[in-house]
Every structure is written in C-alpha cells, then in structure tokens.
Amino acid sequence: MKKFVQIVDNTAYWIFDAEELPPYPNVEDFLEITGLEGIEEGFLYNSETGEFTSPVTTMAPPMNSQLTVEEMQAQILLNVEYLVSRSELGLGGK
Incomplete structure (x- = not known):
C-alpha cells in the first residue's frame, strides 16, 4: 500500500492510502509520500525543496x-x- 497526499495551495489537504494513484483530473496536485513519517493534513508544502513543515x-x-x-x-x-x-x-433608549 502506498501513501499519497493531495496538495492544495501549498498545503497537505488530503492524505490517503492506495495501491496506485487513481486517475484524478489533476494528478500534478498529488505526491507519493510512502515512507515519509509525520506528515499530517494541514502541513505546509514547499514545492522548491519538497519539504513539509508543521503550520x-x-x-x-x-x-x-x-x-x-x-x-x-x-x-x-x-x-x-x-x-x-x-x-x-430624544434618541430613544436603543
């Protein structure tokens, strides 16, 4: 089983397990993160370095x-x- 993450606005939006990446329309928005520990939804992704950091x-x-x-x-x-x-x-009590 492989682990994938969907990146939206440089943020780990959705993390899921699958045998292979399903044929999503924007496959460039997904990364395989199998073997990388500690990445959670909401982490920031730096596309230049390929690193995830806690927000x-x-x-x-x-x-x-x-x-x-x-x-x-x-x-x-x-x-x-x-x-x-x-x-x-004379303005009333309100």
Whole structure:
C-alpha cells in the first residue's frame, strides 16, 4: 500500500492510502509520500525543496472572562448613563 497526499495551495489537504494513484483530473496536485513519517493534513508544502513543515499557529492570550464586582458595576453604570443620555437627547433608549 502506498501513501499519497493531495496538495492544495501549498498545503497537505488530503492524505490517503492506495495501491496506485487513481486517475484524478489533476494528478500534478498529488505526491507519493510512502515512507515519509509525520506528515499530517494541514502541513505546509514547499514545492522548491519538497519539504513539509508543521503550520505555525499563534495562540491568543487567555481571556479573563470573570469580571470583578466593581467591573460589572462600572459596566452597568456606563450602560445606564448611555441610555439616559440618549433618552434626554430624544434618541430613544436603543
């Protein structure tokens, strides 16, 4: 059994096993990777060097989802003041 990968936009899009590459319309989009370990879908492919690399992902900083009582009170006060000012200007409460 051989292992193949479909390359889409320089990315390993689909990895599958087959005896031979089926007659796909764009066979140039497929590479045989039999014997190459560690390649996963989503890896980046460099067509000049023939190498696969893991995509670089950046992690977002953790969100502090728990507000303090004071922060919640301040947010409520801001919302009330905003709605009152809109009402005083005749713009309604929305």
